[in-house]
Amino acid sequence: MISDLSNRASEWLCGIGPMHDVVVSSRVRLARNLAGMPFLSKCDARQKSEILEKLRIAIMACDLGEKLTYVDVARATPLDRELLTERHLISRQHAASDSPRGVIISDNETVSLMINEEDHLRMQVLRSGLQLNEAFDEIFRIDAALEKVLNYAFSSRYGYLTACPTNVGTGLRVSVMLHLPALKLTGELDRALRAARDMKLAVRGLYGEGTDSLGDFFQISNQITLGRSEKDIVEEFLSVIVPELLNYERKARQALMAHDATDIEDKIFRALAILQSARKITSKETMYRLSMIRLGVHLGKITSFDLKAVNELSLLAQPAHLQKILGREIQDEERQKVRADFLRQRLKACSS
Amino acid sequence: MMSDDRKCDKCGKPATVHLTEIVDGKKLEKHLCEECAEAEGITIKANVPIGQLLENIIQHAQETASGEMSQNAAIASAPANEDVICNVCGMSFAEYNEHGLLGCPNDYDAFGEKLAKAILHVQDGSDRHVGKIPANADVMLTLQNRILKLRSDLRQAIHAEQYEHAAQLRDTIKAIEEQQAK
Numbered sequence: 001m002i003s004d005l006s007n008r009a010s011e012w013l014c015g016i017g018p019m020h021d022v023v024v025s026s027r028v029r030l031a032r033n034l035a036g037m038p039f040l041s042k043c044d045a046r047q048k049s050e051i052l053e054k055l056r057i058a059i060m061a062c063d064l065g066e067k068l069t070y071v072d073v074a075r076a077t078p079l080d081r082e083l084l085t086e087r088h089l090i091s092r093q094h095a096a097s098d099s100p101r102g103v104i105i106s107d108n109e110t111v112s113l114m115i116n117e118e119d120h121l122r123m124q125v126l127r128s129g130l131q132l133n134e135a136f137d138e139i140f141r142i143d144a145a146l147e148k149v150l151n152y153a154f155s156s157r158y159g160y161l162t163a164c165p166t167n168v169g170t171g172l173r174v175s176v177m178l179h180l181p182a183l184k185l186t187g188e189l190d191r192a193l194r195a196a197r198d199m200k201l202a203v204r205g206l207y208g209e210g211t212d213s214l215g216d217f218f219q220i221s222n223q224i225t226l227g228r229s230e231k232d233i234v235e236e237f238l239s240v241i242v243p244e245l246l247n248y249e250r251k252a253r254q255a256l257m258a259h260d261a262t263d264i265e266d267k268i269f270r271a272l273a274i275l276q277s278a279r280k281i282t283s284k285e286t287m288y289r290l291s292m293i294r295l296g297v298h299l300g301k302i303t304s305f306d307l308k309a310v311n312e313l314s315l316l317a318q319p320a321h322l323q324k325i326l327g328r329e330i331q332d333e334e335r336q337k338v339r340a341d342f343l344r345q346r347l348k349a350c351s352s
Numbered sequence: 353m354m355s356d357d358r359k360c361d362k363c364g365k366p367a368t369v370h371l372t373e374i375v376d377g378k379k380l381e382k383h384l385c386e387e388c389a390e391a392e393g394i395t396i397k398a399n400v401p402i403g404q405l406l407e408n409i410i411q412h413a414q415e416t417a418s419g420e421m422s423q424n425a426a427i428a429s430a431p432a433n434e435d436v437i438c439n440v441c442g443m444s445f446a447e448y449n450e451h452g453l454l455g456c457p458n459d460y461d462a463f464g465e466k467l468a469k470a471i472l473h474v475q476d477g478s479d480r481h482v483g484k485i486p487a488n489a490d491v492m493l494t495l496q497n498r499i500l501k502l503r504s505d506l507r508q509a510i511h512a513e514q515y516e517h518a519a520q521l522r523d524t525i526k527a528i529e530e531q532q533a534k
Contacts, residue, residue, distance in 0.1 A: 227482055
């Protein structure tokens with residue numbers, strides 16, 4: 001399955017969802033642990049394998065309405081693990097761990113169920129644009145189906161019990177990936193992100209915990225999982241958090257176009273020219289230039305290709321994807337050259 | 353609050369230990385000198401910070417008020433800086449504090465109020481689940497810690513090469529799990 005993934009973008013990342021000018025994607029995840037088993041920090045390898053087998057067999061036998069594929073992450077090559085990380089199907093932590101572990105992925109890559117990450121089971125559903133309710137309904141359906149065959153650690157006081165108390169209660173983490181280039185350019189980003197942090201939200205980079213805000217992408221997620229219902233957590237995102245940040249970014253874009261239109265257009269078209277002409281380029285610079293191009297598409301400045309193409313390039317230009325497309329492992333220096341060649345070709349194909 | 357010239361209730365020497373206890377909902381004040389306090393089994397460790405001492409007194413006074421504690425409970429039987437260990441997974445609260453990850457579901461009970469305080473802090477003042485409850489919660493609530501303990505015993509039995517005992521434990525676990533699966 002992994003080899004099929006590398007030359008196309010995930011459906012959820014490729015697709016264009018509601019509010020896609022700012023909200024790239026929506027994600028919900030639930031943390032669950034099997035009752036009667038220690039958390040992973042106190043499991044030996046045998047117990048970890050036991051948990052992995054129990055969950056794998058139970059989930060694969062469940063009819064979740066999607067075709068599911070199991071990937072043994074511990075046995076996968078480092079390159080395949082990196083590929084799954086770039087596609088947001090496993091976390092960096094899951095890729096790097098040395099435990100017996102795996103992931104179950106739906107055919108369209110919107111559902112991913114990580115086994116033996118920080119908790120026994122981490123379920124996530126991804127959707128394009130702002131579709132938190134849809135993502136939430138799906139994860140609730142999956143959770144209910146699995147709960148018929150699995151018993152989870154639960155307490156009446158603390159709810160679903162998790163290895164880290166920051167997830168206890170609902171075990172629910174709701175996140176949106178936002179593209180905020182205009183706020184960065186107007187210098188208002190810090191203020192906006194501070195407001196988000198004041199609302200007890202975590203602000204992270206493109207690949208979650210401990211990652212940089214590559215290409216003006218920011219992942220905003222709830223930190224409080226206890227004392228609020230799942231619906232309330234989702235509703236706060238939909239009615240308060242996202243509209244507020246969306247509004248900030250849209251206003252900043254309007255302000256830029258009203259006062260610095262030439263500067264902005266210059267940045268957008270220089271970014272395009274660089275990607276069309278560069279002979280070597282890092283993945284970091286690629287993300288930064290693509291961020292400007294994405295802004296150009298939304299502002300109607302670039303019409304030769306669409307958002308879908310930008311999304312696809314952002315993913316395929318990542319290190320593991322490039323190496324998979326090329327069919328062999330390449331070191332950083334050569335990778336920069338391969339990346340530049342790849343981008344030139346794709347952009348040429350897009351504009352013709 | 354307390355006047356300094358109080359005499360010890362027992363021997364009349366100047367009292368240095370002042371206690372307020374709540375027994376059967378009634379407030380009782382005690383004033384003792386250090387020796388008499390010690391004779392009553394009350395010790396004040398100098399290395400316990402005053403803040404913690406007060407917390408202990410408040411906490412135990414509350415527990416006493418709810419009829420769960422014995423006399424002389426005003427000073428904690430286990431000082432606040434003493435570690436707590438989960439008898440199921442063997443993790444100590446200090447170990448949890450160092451790594452940030454708990455060892456087993458029973459830690460939520462075993463670490464009691466120490467963990468409750470930490471949770472209150474990270475969860476912005478929330479300490480009670482109000483979300484979804486599993487369909488089989490009633491059964492699981494009573495059984496899950498029993499299974500957890502049996503599994504921990506099983507691990508120890510295997511480690512100690514007590515295979516007969518281990519087999520019995522395994523059968524018990526299996527029987528319980530099969531029963532709930534129905």
